[in-house]
Amino acid sequence: MTNASNANDLALLYRVGRGDRGAFSELYRLYQPRLYGYLRRLLPDPTTVEEVLDDVMLVVWKDARKFRGRSAMSTWIFGIAYRKAMTAIRSELRYQAPLDRSTDANAIADKTSPDIDWIRAALVHLSPDHRQVVELTYFSGFSYAEIAAIASCPINTVKTRMFHARRRLKVLLPALAGQAREHDREHA
Amino acid sequence: MNTRKLMPHEEAIELLPWLINDSLSGDERDTVLDHARSCVICRRETKALENLRDSVKRVISPAPIPAPDMRNINARIDALIHRQNLGRRWLSWIAEFCVSPWRIVFVAQTVLLVVLGTAVLWPTTRNAEFTTLTQSQDLADGHYLRVVFSPDLTHARLGVLLDDLGLAIVDGPSERGVYTLATQNSMAVAERDIALTHLSNHRSVLFAQPVDLGAAP
Numbered sequence: 131m132t133n134a135s136n137a138n139d140l141a142l143l144y145r146v147g148r149g150d151r152g153a154f155s156e157l158y159r160l161y162q163p164r165l166y167g168y169l170r171r172l173l174p175d176p177t178t179v180e181e182v183l184d185d186v187m188l189v190v191w192k193d194a195r196k197f198r199g200r201s202a203m204s205t206w207i208f209g210i211a212y213r214k215a216m217t218a219i220r221s222e223l224r225y226q227a228p229l230d231r232s233t234d235a236n237a238i239a240d241k242t243s244p245d246i247d248w249i250r251a252a253l254v255h256l257s258p259d260h261r262q263v264v265e266l267t268y269f270s271g272f273s274y275a276e277i278a279a280i281a282s283c284p285i286n287t288v289k290t291r292m293f294h295a296r297r298r299l300k301v302l303l304p305a306l307a308g309q310a311r312e313h314d315r316e317h318a
Numbered sequence: 319m320n321t322r323k324l325m326p327h328e329e330a331i332e333l334l335p336w337l338i339n340d341s342l343s344g345d346e347r348d349t350v351l352d353h354a355r356s357c358v359i360c361r362r363e364t365k366a367l368e369n370l371r372d373s374v375k376r377v378i379s380p381a382p383i384p385a386p387d388m389r390n391i392n393a394r395i396d397a398l399i400h401r402q403n404l405g406r407r408w409l410s411w412i413a414e415f416c417v418s419p420w421r422i423v424f425v426a427q428t429v430l431l432v433v434l435g436t437a438v439l440w441p442t443t444r445n446a447e448f449t450t451l452t453q454s455q456d457l458a459d460g461h462y463l464r465v466v467f468s469p470d471l472t473h474a475r476l477g478v479l480l481d482d483l484g485l486a487i488v489d490g491p492s493e494r495g496v497y498t499l500a501t502q503n504s505m506a507v508a509e510r511d512i513a514l515t516h517l518s519n520h521r522s523v524l525f526a527q528p529v530d531l532g533a534a535p
Binding site: 170293 | 332366370373386395
C-alpha cells in the first residue's frame with residue numbers, strides 16, 4: 131500500500147471516527163468488495179456473509195476513534211473481519227457432522243484430475259486457522275507480517291500455519307503436485 | 319560480487335507462499351530467489367505453489383459480489399446513535415438536576431425514606447420459594463425414607479418391592495415425584511436403614527435418602 135493511499139485511508143477513518151456518515155458510506159463502498167470476497171470464500175452462505183460484513187463495519191463505525199495507525203487501515207479492518215469470520219466458521223462447524231468431512235477427504239485424495247469441486251472441497255478440509263492463512267495469502271495478497279497483525283499472532287505462527295496448510299493440501303490435491311513435477315521435467 | 323547472506327533452506331521454503339504473492343520486502347525476496355536458484359526442491363515447490371494459487375483462484379473467485387446495500391448497517395447505526403443519545407440525554411438531565419444542592423438533598427432524603435419504609439414494612443419472614451426433600455409435610459415424628467422411583471417401574475413391581483422391604487408409602491408423590499416411605503414400625507431406625515440399603519442398590523430407584531423428623535436417632 132502506498133503512503134498516499136494510507137494517508138487517504140487515515141483521513142477517511144478520522145472522519146468516520148467523528149461520526150461522519152458520508153465518510154462511512156465511502157469507506158463501506160471502498161471495502162465492501164474486498165471484504166465480501168474474503169468472507170464469501172470462507173463462509174458458505176451468502177446471507178451469513180452479509181451479516182458478518184455488517185458486523186465488521188459496525189465495529190469499524192464504533193471503534194474508528196480508537197484506531198491508532200499502528201498498522202495499515204486495511205490490516206485493521208481485515209483483523210476485525212478475521213475474528214468475526216472465525217466466530218462464524220466455528221459456530222457453523224459446531225453443526226456439521228464430523229463424519230462427512232473425513233469421508234470427503236478420502237474421496238478428494240483419490241481424484242486424479244483437478245476440477246472446481248474437489249479443490250473447493252480440499253479447502254473446506256483445512257482447519258479455519260489454516261484456511262484463513264491460505265486465503266489471506268493467495269487471495270487477499272497480504273504479507274506474513276500483515277497476516278500476523280490481522281490474526282493477532284506471532285509471525286512464526288503464521289509461517290507454521292501455512293506450512294501445515296501446504297502439507298495438508300499436498301495430501302488432498304496430489305494432482306496439483308503432480309502437475310508441478312511434470313512441468314519441472316518438461317523444463318529441465 | 320554477491321554479498322547477500324545465503325538463506326537456510328528451511329527458512330526459504332517457508333517464505334515461498336509470500337514470494338509468489340509478491341509481498342516479500344526487496345531484500346528478503348532477493349535472498350529467497352538466490353536460494354531458489356540453487357535449490358531444486360524450492361524451485362519445484364514454487365511451481366507447485368503457483369499451480370495451487372492459480373487453481374484456487376480460478377475455483378473460488380467467480381462468486382459475484384453484490385452491489386453495496388447499506389440499509390441494514392445504516393439501520394443498526396441509527397439504533398446505536400439513538401441509544402447513545404438517550405444515554406447522553408439522561409446524563410445531561412442528571413447533571414442539570416444536580417446543579418442545585420437543595421435538589422441533591424431532596425433526592426437523598428427521598429431515597430432514604432423509601433429505603434427505611436421498605437425495611438420497616440417488608441415482611442420479616444417469607445415463605446420459601448422452593449421446597450426441599452427434607453421439608454416435613456404433616457408427618458408424625460419418626461424415621462422415613464424419601465425416594466424417587468424410575469418412571470419405568472410398574473405399579474405391580476412397586477407393590478412387590480415395598481412388600482419385600484416392609485415399607486409403605488405415607489406421603490407423595492411431590493411435584494418432583496418424591497415419595498415418603500415408612501417402615502411398619504416408623505420409630506425403628508435400624509429397620510429403616512436396612513430398607514435404605516436395599517433401595518439404594520435397586521435399579522428402579524433413582525434416589526433414596528433417610529429423613530428423621532423430630533425423633534431421636
